[in-house]
Amino acid sequence: MGLVAWFNGSLTFVWCGFVAPRTGFLCAVLVALSIFCVTPPVVAAPFTEEGVHKLYEDGLRLFHEGQYKKAVAVFDKIEALYPFSQMAIDGSLVAAVAHYELGNYAESASLAEGYIDSYPSSKSIDYAYYVRILAKYMQIPDLGLDQGIALEVRNLAYEFVRMFPNSRHLGEVSERLAAVKQHLAAREFMIGKFYLRRGGYIAAIKRFRSLISAYPDSAYTNEGLYRLMEAYTALGDHKSAAAYLSKLDESNIWRARAERLLGGEDHAQAGREGTSIEEEGDNQGESAVPTPSGNADVGEETVEDAQREESL
Incomplete structure (x- = not known):
């Protein structure tokens, strides 16, 4: 009971602000002080409405x-x-x-x-x-x-x-x-482009297919379809690329580009960084998709995070 402190090299007891030397009267002092100093435990108050x-x-x-x-x-x-x-x-x-x-x-x-x-x-x-x-x-x-x-x-x-x-x-x-x-669709889209720009076509295809399947109505779907076709074309799989053409909205800018891609005009650009195609849109004052919140690009750490997310 009480706090134990070392004072001047000898054991003393600090009790409610008093310092009692270790004497024969210690027990009596502790008993007397404990009557006044014991703090009752905190309990819930009696309920009153x-x-x-x-x-x-x-x-x-x-x-x-x-x-x-x-x-x-x-x-x-x-x-x-x-x-x-x-x-x-x-x-x-x-x-x-x-x-x-x-x-x-x-x-x-x-x-x-x-x-x-x-x-x-x-x-x-x-x-x-x-x-x-x-x-x-x-x-x-x-x-x-x-x-x-x-x-x-x-x-x-x-x-x-x-x-x-x-x-x-x-x-x-x-x-x-x-x-x-929309936020998660942007994430899939950005990681897909990350792989595409670096020649990771299989990984890019996986991301773009996930985007299209999970978020078919997102603002990133049409360009995602085009980038998916671009990745297949880069692998020489023109049949798989062509299968996605009908899914593109006819009025969307990416439909015309996809048709040119399948027609051979853009084969030389397919699978590279896509810069010339994106620059074409920029020069025409077109915006392919809304600018996603946060960072405009992803890096290796982001891709590693995304790979961990797949296990969720």
Whole structure:
């Protein structure tokens, strides 16, 4: 009992601010002081309807005033004092939103996930799923980095659409799903071009086929189809290249280029860096695809990250 300290080379006991030399009176001193100094263990407060409701109302007021840090502190207090109350359950979800507003996205996602695990039958369960998706979406990194969390957001959004088809949050989740699919399509496209420019035609074909299969409506699909044909042509497989021509939109700039490629005009350029074809588009003031967010190119580390993602 008490803190042990070395003082002037001899063992002494520090107890509630007093230093008692090691004498015959030590036991008596410790017993006497312990009566006044023992700190009772922290326990949950006795439940009172009025007390927990007052705290919860204070937390909500602070939240609606935009004082998110103070609101979080109040909800943490409710969780500590009244851990099994309905106010603690509801407060944890409000705290998740408060953390989101503060930019604490990892903490927000963690609280929402805890709510989902603990209260799967809650009437607010779709909202908890929604908050988790938003919080994780905000953690998606630039294209040059590992996209494991983007894949997770995509899968969580698919799950939400399947589980809550009538949720009021379905529209926004669907928008986030569309955005993350474009993001992942850009990732596949960039890595495919990385391989294509370096003569890794088989790897490029794999990436472009993945792009077309997983994200057929993306902004990168038409050029992805053309680059796929370019890779097959570079390998001398003109039959496989021709099979993709019909998939290109006739009004798209890449359709005319694909026809020229199959006609032999661009065979000399196929599989090289594609610079002359891209420069042609630039000179005409055309933009093949929207500029992806983050880095405009990928490197060896990005490709290694992408290879790891394939195992997810």
